[in-house]
Amino acid sequence: MSNNKEESVKKLFTTQSASVNTNRGESYYAELYAKCQKRLDELKQLKPLNNRMDFLESIEEEGLDRRDFLKWASATTAMLMLPASFTPLVAEAAVLMNRVPVIWMELQDCAGNSEALLRSDGPQIDEIILDIISLEFHETLQAASGHQAEKQMEEAIEHFKGKYLLFVEGSVPLGMEGYYGTIGAKAETFVDHLKRVSKDAAAVVAVGSCATYGGIPAAAPNPTDAVGVMDIVKGKPLINIPACPANPSNMVGVILHYVLTGNVPELDSLLRPKFAFGYRIHDNCERRAHFDAGEYVEEWGDEGAKNNFCLYKVGCKGPMTFNNCSIIRYNEGVNWPIGVGRGCIGCSEPDFWDKYAYERPMANANIKAPTGGVEKSVDEFGLGLLTAAGIGIGIHAAASYVAGKKEERGEA
């Protein structure tokens, strides 16, 4: 682990974490526009892969019309921090999504990210896009299994060498030489599997907090020694889309950005796309006025809760969490955690399960002493320290007093 700590230090110094540059000047965008147009023209020459559905037909089948699609395209353009003039390009890129091959791999996970992109009451445009991308391989979704599935994977790797996007869901267990998780008849460990399949990928996208940081499996005591993809995959463009689950809009955003520009979007120090993780929950929260006013929900269901007061005192970690769910929300903008009245648990941050996900303010949360000993809250720890110091001082004072008296009487 010491190795990647060094690297994270290096990274912290070389990237401007979490700062978002939304305006890069006209000439930059003019150049980018030309580049994107060229790229889309090239993609148009390619045939859709794997007999994928036609996008525009799919939308129609789902009962959405072109207006909905254009609304979506302009919202997505804004999300990707591109000027409005890029909207037609984004719409075009969406139609061309079936030209980019994607391999989706599941490791130590709950398939929650796959669920997130499949389950919504009626498929919306984001979901349809994920439907039509050329998903060459997805263990959970595909019909093939066993040897057939393995063969399909080999063929996809071979056929799209250097061209496919590899989406990884789930953490990588390193304990017991990786044998906490194996795949296929030959019992290939997850870590070997990841290394092999990522070798020929154009870029790797870690989806969800487990793939990004190890997530829930990496929570203390991390029995399987789980790590995130960035600890394993080196020397490849790598994009992290954390959150539990990752927001389908952000997955689409990353693929779209790639289809459109052929590049990975701008990333922060944790390799998260800035268009999604350059915002702090707390700064775009509808309850923020109540935070500043000092109006808090004191306990679940009280008057404050009924009046949508700030959730800070019941443990909201929005002030330490970077994600765009306070802006784009979930399920096509229907709602988001704070909107339904519970605090943010920092699901897009490293080690969130241990360090963020408790429904108390940080000061009242049990944390381990740096030595790994007993769990105490920060304030209990501090007050304990203070009491010990107070007792020590009391004893010293009393002893000094007695010694002083003796001296006065000439006994010392």
Added chain:
Amino acid sequence: MSNKEGYKQVKRMTTAMRIIHWVNVFSMIVAIATGLYIAAPYYQTFIADDAVDKYVMAWNRWGHFMVAIIFDVTSIIVAYLYFFSRFEKPYKKVLPTGANIKEFFEVLLNLVTLNRRKNFDSTHSDSFNTVYFTIFHLLLAWMLFTGLQLYVHGLESGESSIGAWWPWILHVATDWTVPFSTWLMGSTATGANLMDVRVLHHMTMWLIVVWVLFHIYYQVWRTIFWGEGDISIAFGGTKFVKESN
């Protein structure tokens, strides 16, 4: 102050040092009171106004950041005086020379033997004292760096009302506290997290409170048992020592 028979008055703190001392005392009280409120708002607002007007958390944060800026300024001055003061250069007293180490332990022994043993010169600031104050300033510097890291989270746009250089410089100066804090706190996951910075900012506050407790006790203790009026150093800038022979 009248001169006591057989004692001479010695100057220990310049006016500038005393001003800094009391500014720090004031700032520390405000920083702790507001910091604890920020951590877990401990009083409720009974002002019957709508949210935008009462602004209780916002004022607490404002107060916290104002004293933080004062701490920034005094810390820079103190760091300068530490090496370049024309009065007494404290760094000379923490260098691990034989004389300093001996003095350090003599003063410590004086404390643990309840003043039975006093084999050092108490006219000037001794090694033990200087080390103790150095610890304080290191703790304060750590508060500054972690505090400014917490502060820059709110400037995620990369802009500020005084320009883009401000968040930039804060990142350059304080981003190291993130991996360092996670290293100190320990984490079983990949990546360094911001919460550890916050936990340590809070925890260090308690260390400072303990520091202050002992500081006050020790000054009072010395005043009583040495009988040299040490407590007045912080007020008038001088104390008394026995005229040798």
